Amino acid sequence: MASKIVTSVVRIVFLVIFFLFLFYPDKLHIRFDYPDYPxxxxxxxxxxxxxxxxxxxxxILRIFYYGVVKAKAKGILANLVTITIPLIVTLIFLEIIFMYVPQSHEGVLSKASQIWWEKYWKPVNSLGYHDKEVEGNKTEKTTILVIGDSFAAGHGLEDVKDRFSNMLEEKFGHDKTQVYNLGVSGADTRDEAKRLQEFPVKPDVIVLQYFPNDIEKVAREKGVELSGAEPYADISGLSASIVRRFYLPNFIYWQLPHTGFSTFEKFVQTAYTDTTVLNAHLRDMSQMIAYRDSTKAKMYAVFVPFLFQLDKSAVYTKPVEDYLRKNGVTVVTLTDGIARIPEKERVVGKNDGHSSAPINKLIADRLYDVMKNR
Known part of the structure; x- marks a missing residue:
């Protein structure tokens, strides 16, 4: 029996190396690289x-069997091992289970959100967009380009059919309209203007999805600081290492509150009231207007507010709305419609504040009602 325990211990030593390779590759200067990493x-x-x-x-069970059960070991140590081993095995099984539990999360911060991304972020076309492949200009069809950030891209939606751009194409008819979604998570107005210019298909219609944090990057460039803790900043040492690397503790960690929306709200308010920041942001917006003019496309802008701060969002983004209207863009607002949707139904999940399917349907309906008569 002693020899069997020894061979198990030897195998566990080799498993430790396997463990370091899988869970602590950075300590071994190894990096796993695969599509859409990290x-x-x-x-x-x-x-x-x-x-x-x-x-x-x-x-573990082999050592327990030969070292305790078959050896008929007794005493405090044997009793302690008998209690501990089932707990360890149970935790391992829970860890395995949570390796396959997806949950969308803003910023793809949690391990569950990485699982969600791998499972649901499909299709992805050859240009890198979460959309169908580009067919090219077809004269018999009206081409609509939807540009925006993660709200346009459909972050948190398990099926692209629930995304407003796809619903819009469905409403107009696939035989008459082709809608391409150029949404990218984390994009700002400057990025969006550049992507419009580089897209291989010229539009008949441009739909800009705007969210209050679109001003964030330019605000940072102009020195407006966003205070608040970074992810995992409230833990350190061994606990931080465990939470970052293992699925079960990571899932538990992200079910607890860690965000400071009030801090971000103050940041946004400062950005929109700072004329230096706002003017720089509107200059970026002017590039999009210039592209519209060069293609002679019609342009619509749909303003998605902070989904639990509807009135405040409208106040923050009013200068941008006024600028767009002044430049001939049809602005579509959603505040009244969203207010009629229960708060829990506005977002895709507990840890993800992106627009739910009902909000996307509202956007598609509003856009269709405005566009069909034009």
Missing amino acids: RSDNWFVRLAKLAFWFLLIIE
Whole structure:
């Protein structure tokens, strides 16, 4: 029996090396590189982790069997081991389960959100957009380009059919209209203008999805600081390492409140009332207007507010709305419609404040009603 325990211990030593390779690759100066890294959690890497945990369980139970059960060990140590081993195995099984539990999250901060991204962020076309492949200009069809950030891209929606751009194409008819979605998570107005200019298909219609944080990057450039804790800043040492690297503790961590919306709200308010920041932001917006003029496309702008701060959002973004209207852009507002939707139904999930399917339907309906008569 002693020899069997020794062989298990030897195998566990080799598993420790496997463990470091899988869970602490940075300590070994190793980097896993795969499509959409680090936003997506690779299925094959998780499969390797699954194999590690099962091998570890086998060796733990083997040592327990030969060292305690078959040896008929008694005493405090044997009793302690008898209690501890089932707890360890249970935790390992829970860790395995949460390796396959997806949950969308703003900023793809959690491990569950990386699983979500790998599972649901499809399709992705050859240009990198979360959309169908580009077919090119077809004269018999009206081409609509939807530009925006993660709200346009459909972050948090498990099916692109629930996204407003897809609903809009459905409403107008696939035989008459082609709608391309150029939404990218984290994009600001400057990025969006550049992507419009580089897109290979020229539009008949441009739809700009605008969110109050679109001013964030230019505000930072102009020295407006966003205070507040970074992710995982409230933990340190061993606990931080465990939470960052393992699925079960990471999932538990992100079910607890860690955000400071009031801090971000103050940042946005400062940005829109600072004329230096606002003027720079409007200059970026003018590039989009210039592109519209060069293509002779019609342009619409849909303003998605902070979904739980409707009135304040309208106040913040009013200068941008006024600028767009002044330049011939049809502005579509949503505040009254969103107010009729219960708060819990406005967002895609507990940890993700992006627009839910009902909000996307509202956007599609409003856009269609405005556009069909034009």
